[in-house]
Amino acid sequence: MTELDGEDVYEAPRAAEPAPTARARRNTTPIVPPQSIAGRALVFVIAIMTFLSCLTLGAVTLVRDTASVWENQIAREATIQIKPVEGVDMEASLEKAASIAGQFTGVRGVKIVDREATSRLLEPWLGSGLNIDELPVPRLVIVTIDEDNPPDFAGMRALLQPEVPGVSLDDHRTWVDRLVAMARTTVTLGLAVLVLMLSATVLTVVFATRGAMAGNGHIIEVLHYVGAEAMFIAREFRRHFLLIGMKGAVAGGAAAMAVFVLFWWWSSRNLATPQADQATALFGNFAIGVTGYVGAALVIVLIGVLTAATSHVTVMTYLKDIDVSHHDGL
Structure with missing residues (x-):
């Protein structure tokens, strides 16, 4: 009984909350x-x-x-190496090799590695202050090539050998092939x-x-x-x-x-x-x-x-x- 504005009002008892079903309990309890x-x-x-x-x-x-x-990087360049030969002017041989290589289609540029650059390349092994004239140090000519239209290396090699004593041409094909094989294996x-x-x-x-x-x-x-x-x-x-x-x-x-x-x-x-x-x-x-x-x-x-x-x-x-x-x- 409750009192509302002076009148007694009967209030029904509240029903008890239903207990959770077995299905609800199972849903809240994981199998694992x-x-x-x-x-x-x-x-x-x-x-x-x-x-x-x-x-x-x-x-x-x-x-x-x-x-x-x-x-x-390797495919963009080829290297002409000239070994010292007694009685042959190294500088003239370098200029001759650069001139021959520059004539081929597919060659973008030719650069002779000078004495100072050659000394810097050898410095980690032979130390500083090296005089390359006192040692039989090969000299290099760097040939920059067109990757999409490479030059005829066989023809270049055939033209260089009779004209320049002690010359050899490395197109780096061997290194590229080994590099590709190593990368694929890895x-x-x-x-x-x-x-x-x-x-x-x-x-x-x-x-x-x-x-x-x-x-x-x-x-x-x-x-x-x-x-x-x-x-x-x-x-x-x-x-x-x-x-x-x-x-x-x-x-x-x-x-x-x-x-x-x-x-x-x-x-x-x-x-x-x-x-x-x-x-x-x-x-x-x-x-x-x-x-x-x-x-x-x-x-x-x-x-x-x-x-x-x-x-x-x-x-x-x-x-x-x-x-x-x-x-x-x-």
Whole structure:
């Protein structure tokens, strides 16, 4: 009874809140425990695999880009080398060789490497203050060529040899072929290592999924026998392992990208040091470019999707085995 404006009004008792149904409780309780020691270990393993995979992909991209730069630089030039011959004027031989090379179609320019430049080239091995006249040092003529319309090197070589004593022409074809072969071999090995790492990730997820199902086997079997569809159970596992896979993949991929950014920062800050000069000569500035970072992002997504797909297939196979065993037992 309540009093409203002087009148007694009867108030019906409120109905008690309905207890949550068994279905609601089941929906709020996942089949696979979201936090477990095995789950945290799997995140760590996937992070390591993703880190190594992204490093491999970045290294392959770096080698491929650097080899392409080397190939373009080498393909743009040819070298005429003249060895000292007793009684022959070296300067006249250089001028003669440059004149002959400049006559060929496809030659964009000819440059004689002078004495000072030759001394600087030999300085790292023979020291400073070198007098090249006292040593039988070959002299060079750099021939810049048109990559799209290269000159006739065979004809140039045939014309140079009788006219210039001690001359040899190097069109760098051997170096280019070796460089291309090395780059292709490196890329093939890198891709093979990447496939092996992805395979190891798949096997790890298979074992982790089977372990999770073994730990919750009685629950899964009861749900399956009372009518829970296989797709429902597989979806629960797929969601769980997709989350685990993406956590590990993002952590490992971010760490790999940070390594490349760190190397790029180090090379850009130490350009004047001998160590950085040697590293830059071999690998450029350690920048994997947009292609490398996009590739690393794709590896992250691939590992996450692969983790979810692997767990889905494993669960479906496990449930199919349960059905076969059940029918055989009847």
